[in-house]
Structure formats: structure tokens, C-alpha cells
Amino acid sequence: MARVAIVMVVLLGAALYATTVETRTAAACSGPPGYEVMLSAKVILEGRVAEVGPAESSDSVYTTHTLAFDVVQGYRGIEDGARVTATARIPIPGIPIMCPQFPQDLEGKYVITGLFEDEPGGPLRAEAWVMLYASDAAPTGPDPAYTEAVRLAELVADANPEAPLLTVDPAVVTCGEPVSFAGARFPAGEYAIREFLGPILAVVEPGANGTFAAGTPYGPGFGCGTEPGTSVVVSYSAYKVLRHPDGSAELGELAEIVGPVLDPDVRPPARERTFSVSPVSARCGQDLTIDGTGFVPGVPLLIRLSGETAGARLTPDATGAFHLTRTIPPESCTGDFVRVVVSTAEFAEFGHFAELGDALIARTATPGPPDAGDSPGAARPANWTWAVLLGGFVLALSAGLGALARRR
Known part of the structure; x- marks a missing residue:
């Protein structure tokens, strides 16, 4: 009976934890979109992978091959109807790799992709990351993925004389x-x-x-x-x-x-901005000191605390610095932290796309009567607490059933 009770505690505790913890999906691979990378491509083409040559070299993950492309549409650096070759690294079967990779059955695929030049006049290199489209054959009917890939290739190459x-x-x-x-x-x-x-x-x-x-x-x-x-x-x-x-x-x-x-010869570090807020923890209604340096002189900024809509506007001085004091308003006192954000004032309505810096301030409790645990601000018991309480209940129930059985 004790073994059954322990198993029940584990299962019920795990189930309760699973239902009270928010899960997050982790991104397996991150980086710029393929069309962003394609901006530096020497050749942008649409066509068929006519041939995947034999492996020329290999390491523990990839084999290197020469690909031959028959070009149907040249968007940049290549004529329609031409054939062009490029090296490519294809994963060895059975080895899990994150990020986009060329498939094993690449030969014969109809693709829209870019080819890169590492040295002027050197051999071209194919990258799976910028393969905007891949199919077993050229589309013969409506294909939204193909339509979007063509649009992006034309934008990158400025190949459509009617497009923006x-x-x-x-x-x-x-x-x-x-x-x-x-x-x-x-x-x-x-x-x-x-x-x-x-x-x-x-x-x-x-x-x-x-x-x-x-x-x-x-x-x-x-x-x-x-x-x-x-x-x-x-x-x-x-x-x-x-x-x-x-x-x-x-x-x-x-x-x-x-x-x-x-410019390849002028590479100073980008303008280094600093943005600081003190103290690092504060109560609702307490003053915060906010300082910034390295901003563009004369360009208006907006300082907002979490929950605010209006915020405070200011203009950096001739050195790009600013200093101000803000009081934490009631609308910023709903969580454990207060986020302080500096944005370009002109485009603040775009949210994080206008942000230039931020800081988090831990919010300390305002002095007052102790929280009995049933008010809106009361902290929810930790998930493990629920599991322990439920486990104790199950053990007590098991013991009671055992005692009842012994009496019989």
C-alpha cells in the first residue's frame, strides 16, 4: 500500500505541476531571415538542381559537393538559361543538426536561392539558409510559397521594374x-x-x-x-x-x-549608449533617478515606466546625455518588477521597434498590514507546495484505509 501511495504522490504531484507551469517553446535555430542574408549574394536564381556531384571532402558532420544549377530565371548576376556551379555542404545522414540544411534528395529539386562569392572571382558557394523555395518540380498551379519566394527574390535583387x-x-x-x-x-x-x-x-x-x-x-x-x-x-x-x-x-x-x-576601412565601434536607473529596487511612489549617455544630441526621447501610456519626453544635451527623476506611478505597481524604457519619441507608438534601451527595477512591498493571502496581490503558493499538500492528503488517506482494513 505504501508503494502505491508513493506512486500516486509522484504522479499527482507531477500532473499538478504540469498543469500549473507555463511551457515555453524553445527555438531550435535563430538568425536573420534568408532574404536578409541573400542581400550579399553574388547570384540569385530560380531553376533546377541538375546535378549533385560526388563527395569531394567530409568531416564528422558534412560532405562537400559541387552542385550544378540550370537557371530558369536569373534575378541577379546570371542569365536565363545558363548553367552555374557552386559548392555545398550536405549533412551526413543520421546526424541531427539545427538550422536549415540541404536535403539528401537535393538533385532534381526546383529552387529559388542565392550563391555567394568568398573571394572576388572565386568559386561560388550555396547555402541552405537562403533557399527561399524548394519543390520536386516547378509549380504548375497556384503556390503561395512560390509566389512569396519570387516576390522576395525580386525585392532583394531589384529585379521587378514595377515594384517599390x-x-x-x-x-x-x-x-x-x-x-x-x-x-x-x-x-x-x-x-x-x-x-x-x-x-x-x-x-x-x-x-x-x-x-x-x-x-x-x-x-x-x-x-x-x-x-x-x-x-x-x-x-x-x-x-x-x-x-x-x-x-x-x-x-x-x-x-x-x-x-x-x-565602408571596409572605417569600423569604429557603434555609438555606445548607456542607460541606467537607480535604485535597483524601489517601492511604489518612490523616486527613480534615470541617466543616459551616448544618445544623438537634440533627438527627442521618451521615457516610460511599465503600465504608462504617456511617459516623459526629454532631449539629450550637446554631448548626448540626459538626467531626470521619475516617481513610480500606481499603474506601474502591478508586478514584481518595473520596466523603464527609453525610446525615440517620434516613433514611440511602435513599441519595442522604437526602443533604444531599458532597465528592470525590483519592486519592493509598500509598508502596510501583512497580506492574509486572499487579496489580489497575494502570491500564489508554489507548485511544489501544492504537490506536497496533495501528497500528504494521499498518504493520510492511504493510512486511514489501511487502518480500516486492519479493523476488519
Whole structure:
């Protein structure tokens, strides 16, 4: 009976824990979308993998092969009807690998992909990460995946003369130097321009002729601080803007993307911003001291605490620094932490896409009568506590049943 009781405790405790713990799906592989990587491709093509050559070398994970592509549509760097070769690494069967990989049955596939050049004039290299489309044969009917892959390949290569066109000035961008944008052929609407992994830089509305001009005081951040001489492409994207009745906004469909080269000889570290809040723990209604350095002088910022909608606006001084004091308002006192965020004031409605920094402050309890445990702010008993209580109940029940059986 004791063994049964222990098993029941374990199973019931595990079941209770499973029903009270929120599960999170872990991403097996993360990185930029394939079309972002494709910006630096020497060749962008649509066609058939005509041949996968024999293994030329191998390691413990991959074998290296030469692929031959018969080009049906050349989007960049290749003519329709041409044949082009590239090396590729294909996983050895039975070895689990994260991230996109070429399939074992790659030969004969119909693909849209990019090929890369490691050295000027050197051999081309194929990467599974940028294979926007792969099928056993060319599509003969409606295929949304194929349609989207064609659209992205055309955007990256600027291969569609009727699609929106985004250009950057200068053509070779430099760390710390301003960048200007020009748009053409954009349909009516509102668009946000954003650097890869960076904040929104501009929001524009094309004129009647589909053109616009915009600029940003923020120089490129991606690639700055890397070794001089290395090849880096900086991605700038234009997205349709979706605005909501509550005043918030978000990025919609990608409308255009451009990838200027980062100056290979000028690679200072990107502007180093600091954002600090003290004290590190505080009560509701207590003052916080907020400091920042390294921001763009004269560009307005917005400081918001979690739960706030308006926040406080300020402008960094000539050195890019600011200092202010904020009192933790009641609307920020609903959790264990208060998040303090600095955003570009002009685009604050885009939420995290406008954020430039943040800090978490632990919220300490406001002095008062002890919480009896049934108020909204009371902490829920830990999951293991429920398991122990339930286990004790099961053991007591088992003991009672055993005693009853002995009396009989």
C-alpha cells in the first residue's frame, strides 16, 4: 500500500505541476531571415538542381559537393538559361543538426536561392539558409510559397521594374555617419524604414508619384566594430505601417529592402549608449533617478515606466546625455518588477521597434498590514507546495484505509 501511495504522490504531484507551469517553446535555430542574408549574394536564381556531384571532402558532420544549377530565371548576376556551379555542404545522414540544411534528395529539386562569392572571382558557394523555395518540380498551379519566394527574390535583387525601389545615399555607408533614403514606385500608404536589428529610423508617406525622401542622424550600427577589411552588408527595410485604434502601430508586410556595403576601412565601434536607473529596487511612489549617455544630441526621447501610456519626453544635451527623476506611478505597481524604457519619441507608438534601451527595477512591498493571502496581490503558493499538500492528503488517506482494513 505504501508503494502505491508513493506512486500516486509522484504522479499527482507531477500532473499538478504540469498543469500549473507555463511551457515555453524553445527555438531550435535563430538568425536573420534568408532574404536578409541573400542581400550579399553574388547570384540569385530560380531553376533546377541538375546535378549533385560526388563527395569531394567530409568531416564528422558534412560532405562537400559541387552542385550544378540550370537557371530558369536569373534575378541577379546570371542569365536565363545558363548553367552555374557552386559548392555545398550536405549533412551526413543520421546526424541531427539545427538550422536549415540541404536535403539528401537535393538533385532534381526546383529552387529559388542565392550563391555567394568568398573571394572576388572565386568559386561560388550555396547555402541552405537562403533557399527561399524548394519543390520536386516547378509549380504548375497556384503556390503561395512560390509566389512569396519570387516576390522576395525580386525585392532583394531589384529585379521587378514595377515594384517599390528604396535607395540609400551614400551607396557605401559609414559607421557613425548619417544616411539618407529615397523611395520610388511606392503605392499610397505609410511606410517605416528600419535597419536590421535596429530601431525605426523614419516613417514616410509617398507623394502622388510614389516617391519620398527621408534621412536619419543615426549612422549604421550593424557591423561597426568589426575587423577592417571584412565585407559587411547593412540591411535597410521598408515595411507597411499598420495603425490601431488605441494609437499603437506595428510593422506590416515587407515592401522593399536594400543592402548597401559598409565602408571596409572605417569600423569604429557603434555609438555606445548607456542607460541606467537607480535604485535597483524601489517601492511604489518612490523616486527613480534615470541617466543616459551616448544618445544623438537634440533627438527627442521618451521615457516610460511599465503600465504608462504617456511617459516623459526629454532631449539629450550637446554631448548626448540626459538626467531626470521619475516617481513610480500606481499603474506601474502591478508586478514584481518595473520596466523603464527609453525610446525615440517620434516613433514611440511602435513599441519595442522604437526602443533604444531599458532597465528592470525590483519592486519592493509598500509598508502596510501583512497580506492574509486572499487579496489580489497575494502570491500564489508554489507548485511544489501544492504537490506536497496533495501528497500528504494521499498518504493520510492511504493510512486511514489501511487502518480500516486492519479493523476488519
